[in-house]
Amino acid sequence: MTTWTLIWRNLGRNRGRTILTTLAVAFSIFLVCAVMTLPSVRDSILARTANSLRISVHHKAGLTYWLPLAYVQKVRTLPHVVGVSHWSWFGGLYTEPKDAFPNFAVDPEKVSDVWPDIDWDPAELEAFKHARNGALVASRTMAKFGWKIGDEITLRGTIFPVNLTLKIVGRIPERLSTSLWFPRQYFEEAVRPGGTFGYVGMLWVRVDQPEHINTVMAAIDDLFHNSEAETASETERAFISNFFSSFDGLIRIVMLVGFLVVAAIVLIAANTAAMSVRERIGEVAVLKTIGFRRRTVFTLLLSEGLVITVLGGALGAGLAYVILNAGKSSWSPFLGPMAMFIMPVSVMIQGLFLALLVGILAGVIPSRGAARLNVAAALRQIA
Amino acid sequence: MAIPLKYNLRNLLVRKMTTLATAGGIALVVVVTILLLSLVAGLKRMLVATGSPNNLVVMRKGSTNDGSSSVTREAVQALRYLSGIARTPEGEPLVSPELINQPFIRPKGGGRENVLVRGVTPTGYLVHGNVRFVAGRPPRPAVGEAAVGIAASQRYEGAGLGETFQFGRRNWTVVGIFTADGSAFESEVWVDVEDLFNDANRSTYSGVRLTVAPGADPTSSGDSSEAGADESGGCNTGRGVGWLALVIPALLLRRRRC
Numbered sequence: 001m002t003t004w005t006l007i008w009r010n011l012g013r014n015r016g017r018t019i020l021t022t023l024a025v026a027f028s029i030f031l032v033c034a035v036m037t038l039p040s041v042r043d044s045i046l047a048r049t050a051n052s053l054r055i056s057v058h059h060k061a062g063l064t065y066w067l068p069l070a071y072v073q074k075v076r077t078l079p080h081v082v083g084v085s086h087w088s089w090f091g092g093l094y095t096e097p098k099d100a101f102p103n104f105a106v107d108p109e110k111v112s113d114v115w116p117d118i119d120w121d122p123a124e125l126e127a128f129k130h131a132r133n134g135a136l137v138a139s140r141t142m143a144k145f146g147w148k149i150g151d152e153i154t155l156r157g158t159i160f161p162v163n164l165t166l167k168i169v170g171r172i173p174e175r176l177s178t179s180l181w182f183p184r185q186y187f188e189e190a191v192r193p194g195g196t197f198g199y200v201g202m203l204w205v206r207v208d209q210p211e212h213i214n215t216v217m218a219a220i221d222d223l224f225h226n227s228e229a230e231t232a233s234e235t236e237r238a239f240i241s242n243f244f245s246s247f248d249g250l251i252r253i254v255m256l257v258g259f260l261v262v263a264a265i266v267l268i269a270a271n272t273a274a275m276s277v278r279e280r281i282g283e284v285a286v287l288k289t290i291g292f293r294r295r296t297v298f299t300l301l302l303s304e305g306l307v308i309t310v311l312g313g314a315l316g317a318g319l320a321y322v323i324l325n326a327g328k329s330s331w332s333p334f335l336g337p338m339a340m341f342i343m344p345v346s347v348m349i350q351g352l353f354l355a356l357l358v359g360i361l362a363g364v365i366p367s368r369g370a371a372r373l374n375v376a377a378a379l380r381q382i383a
Numbered sequence: 384m385a386i387p388l389k390y391n392l393r394n395l396l397v398r399k400m401t402t403l404a405t406a407g408g409i410a411l412v413v414v415v416t417i418l419l420l421s422l423v424a425g426l427k428r429m430l431v432a433t434g435s436p437n438n439l440v441v442m443r444k445g446s447t448n449d450g451s452s453s454v455t456r457e458a459v460q461a462l463r464y465l466s467g468i469a470r471t472p473e474g475e476p477l478v479s480p481e482l483i484n485q486p487f488i489r490p491k492g493g494g495r496e497n498v499l500v501r502g503v504t505p506t507g508y509l510v511h512g513n514v515r516f517v518a519g520r521p522p523r524p525a526v527g528e529a530a531v532g533i534a535a536s537q538r539y540e541g542a543g544l545g546e547t548f549q550f551g552r553r554n555w556t557v558v559g560i561f562t563a564d565g566s567a568f569e570s571e572v573w574v575d576v577e578d579l580f581n582d583a584n585r586s587t588y589s590g591v592r593l594t595v596a597p598g599a600d601p602t603s604s605g606d607s608s609e610a611g612a613d614e615s616g617g618c619n620t621g622r623g624v625g626w627l628a629l630v631i632p633a634l635l636l637r638r639r640r641c
Contacts, residue, residue, distance in 0.1 A: 061551045062486035062497065066584060097447045158443060158451040161587070245494055253422065260415045267408035274401055365400075 007303050014276065018308060021272045025312025025355060026319070028265040033320035033351040035258030037343045038251050042244050044344065045176055049237040053082075053210065054114065055217055056239040057203040060230040063089075066199035067229050072107075075205055078219050080212040083113030086200040090187065092155030092164060094145065101141045103155060103180040104201070105187035108134070114206045124149075124170025133186045134169035138177040142168070155180075162190045176342075205233075262354065269362035273305045277366040284370045285378035298371035305363030306356065313355020317348045429567050435512045437469075441591040449590035450483045450499070459591055469596040471509060477594040479507040482576050484583045486550045489540045498535065499571045500550065502579030510592050514568065518544050519559030524575045530559040532569035542572070551582040 011018045057075070059065035069086070076084045088105040108129045112120055128134045137147065147153065147168055155164045166182050188197045207216050217233040224231045234242075277284070287297055324343040395402045441462060446452035459480045462468075469477045482502035487495045501507075508514055508521045522528030531542045536557070541548040548555045555574060563569050580586070 060487075061582075062484070064485050064583065065552070091451050093445055097445075097451075156445050157453075158446050159453050161443060161453050161455070242495060246496060253418070257415050257418055260411050260418075264408045264411035264415065267404045267411065271401060271404050271408065274404070 003300065003303075006300065007307060010276075010280075010304055011307060017272060017276070021269060022308050022312040022315070024265055024268055025309050025358065026316035028261045029313045029316030029351045029355050030320045031261050031316075032258045032354060033317050033343065033347050034324060035254050036347045036350060037324060038247075038254060040344055040347050041176075041342065042247075042251070046237060046241060046244075048176075049235075049240055051210075052117075052236040053207045053213065054236040055205040055207060055213060055220070055233050056236055057205060057220055057231050057233045058201070060232040063201070065229070066201065067203065067231065069196075069198050069200050071224065071229070071231070072200065072203060074223060075203060075220055078216060078223070080208050080216050081205055082208050083110055083206040085110040085114040085204045086184070086202065087204065088184070088187065088199070088201040090155070090160065090164070090182075091158045093158060094153060094155060099144075101138075101178040101180060103182070105184045106181045108183045111136075111181075114204050116206075119173045121170060121173075127169040128181075128183070131167060131169050132183070133164070133166050134183065135166040136170045136172050136181045137168055138172040138174060138179050140175075141178045141180060142171065160191050164190055204236075262358065266358050266361050269305065269309060269358060270365065272308075273301075273363045274366040276304070277301055277370045281370070281373065281378050281381060284373055285375050288373065288375050289379075294371045298367050301367035301370055302360070302363045305367070306359040309355045309359030309362070310352070313352050313358070316355070317351035320351065321345075321348050428565050435594075437595050437597070438510060438512075438592055439595060441593065442589075446590075449481065450485070452590050453587045454480070454589065454591055455587050456480075459588060462591055462593065467596055469594040471506075475506065477506060477510050479503055479510040479592045480576065480588045481507060481590055481592060482579050482583070482585060483589040484551070484579055484585075486583075488542075488550045488572075490538050491540050498539070498550070500579065501571050501573050502576030503573055504576055507573070507576075507592070510594050511563070511568065512594075513564040513566065514561050515563070516559050516561045519557070522558055522573070522575055525577055526575075527553065527555050527578055528558045528575065529555040530561055530573045531557055532571050532573075533560055533562050534569040535572055536560045538570075548572070551579075553582055 057067070057071075059067055066088075072084055072086055075081060085107045090103050090105055091100075092103050093100055111125055111128065124136070128136055135153070142148070145153075149168050149170065151168050153166055153168065155166065157163055164182065164186065166180075166186075172179060172181065184200075191197050205216065205220070207213050213235060217235075220233045221231050284297060284301075288294070321343050440449055441454060441458075442449055442452035443454060459478070463476045463478045471477060484500045484502070485497040486500060488498040489495055503511075505521065505524065516530070517533065519530070522530050529548055531539075531548070536542045536544070539548075542557060544557055544560055546557050548557050550572070555578075561569075561573075576588070
């Protein structure tokens with residue numbers, strides 16, 4: 001009989017208890033994995049922007065305030081500025097509001113100047129520059145609606161009372177993006193036929209080197225200080241981080257709940273381990289009598305607990321991965337950037353390690369107690 | 384003879400650690416359950432209480448929230464004189480055109496948030512039946528006054544009664560604090576709609592709220608036009624009120640204006 005068989009047989013003694021404890025661990029690890037996805041997605045989005053040389057420039061009063069289009073040219077003349085592009089939020093709907101994705105009117109000429117870090121297809125970018133109503137769409141959104149390059153789609157305006165028909169000419173090959181970009185000129189013509197709309201939502205400015213970022217930000221805000229539209233510049237990272245800050249409270253509560261659940265499970269698993277050890281004091285005493293060392297007994301008992309928690313953890317983490325990633329295709333605009341419930345493998349691995357930790361914490365005290373048993377006293381107890 | 388309770392209690396005490404561990408585990412589970420149920424109850428209360436059952440919200444067709452929708456001034460004018468709309472004792476229709484904007488406002492602890500600022504006319508305070516002023520009064524038109532929901536007044540810098548509240552492109556004076564049955568309106572800031580048009584540089588309303596006259600049938604036949612009125616799920620306590628087909632606004636909304 002090997003150690004493994006012994007462990008397995010012991011677990012099979014009280015099948016009900018073993019199975020229920022395993023399921024309890026599985027459930028709590030599932031919950032923790034789901035909960036840890038939220039900050040993990042936020043952190044991976046922020047990590048991408050850690051070395052970004054881009055600055056976002058918006059109206060100081062808020063993102064719903066427009067900046068004059070003329071600002072673009074003025075910022076282009078500042079030193080250390082490599083490229084300036086602009087975005088204007090259109091907010092069009094393709095189908096239901098719950099399937100909404102961000103769509104912007106952008107400057108088609110300056111895409112690669114400001115976003116050289118994205119792996120654009122040069123032919124698609126060229127097509128975007130020349131197509132009157134071309135659109136660049138994120139791969140995720142294309143997959144979600146089953147669009148292909150060359151398809152024509154219509155976006156229903158919400159804040160602007162116009163509907164735009166666009167022809168998809170290329171992809172935005174950014175893994176976490178769901179955006180759609182179309183040319184500014186087309187937007188202008190639709191919204192103000194004959195005249196010019198003359199305003200943009202925000203500017204994106206690319207700087208030549210990291211050490212010049214702060215200088216350029218100060219220069220931009222200075223340039224428009226005391227003018228009709230004062231600006232607030234911030235790094236791309238700060239801009240995105242601000243979007244997440246409104247979810248901070250929710251994330252904190254959800255994580256608290258997750259970890260409380262784990263703490264509860266540790267206590268329950270510890271109880272289970274203690275119960276099963278207590279029942280077998282006699283056997284442990286016998287094992288020690290016939291010569292098994294303390295360390296072996298300890299390892300044996302601890303391993304039983306670990307098998308339960310690791311199996312439960314694997315079950316829970318695995319289920320979480322499958323279920324959360326299956327929901328990849330539908331997201332809710334209500335949650336904004338947090339709606340991308342892609343559970344990364346790293347979270348699954350963290351879940352497994354947590355299960356291991358739970359097993360160790362729960363099992364260590366009862367196992368130690370049993371290993372250090374005074375054989376004579378124990379045998380006297382059962383006799 | 385019944386077994387004395389002492390026996391059970393002493394039994395528990397004999398194995399102190401196990402008892403504590405089990406009790407602790409159950410305590411944690413109860414805490415978690417209560418936390419989650421409270422979260423759900425809070426959300427429910429906020430969403431269900433927002434909006435009164437006799438009100439309809441008119442938005443651009445396809446929008447389901449008045450933050451991303453656009454209704455022209457002409458459409459509002461046409462709406463005012465439809466039949467079936469409740470009126471004040473003086474005969475004014477209870478129609479409240481509103482403009483939604485989201486400027487940055489600084490919370491007391493630092494940072495920056497998008498806060499919902501709603502531009503309303505004085506009729507707005509009548510249409511939103513559950514809004515009650517606990518301090519001060521509603522803002523007067525065109526003088527840069529603001530009313531702040533009770534939750535917002537506690538959260539933001541400068542949002543107390545009588546204080547100068549800075550958001551958008553100007554300063555505002557807080558003249559009133561209101562409650563709204565615990566609904567989401569309590570986190571909003573309400574100002575005069577014309578002041579907001581100037582500040583936000585807009586020219587169309589976001590949506591129109593109106594009160595249906597008691598006894599009037601909110602569904603009415605009419606041609607199924609491009610514009611329909613729809614109430615947002617949160618604005619009506621779950622009762623599907625139906626479509627109000629509006630012919631004239633539909634024709635007006637067809638024109639491309641920004």
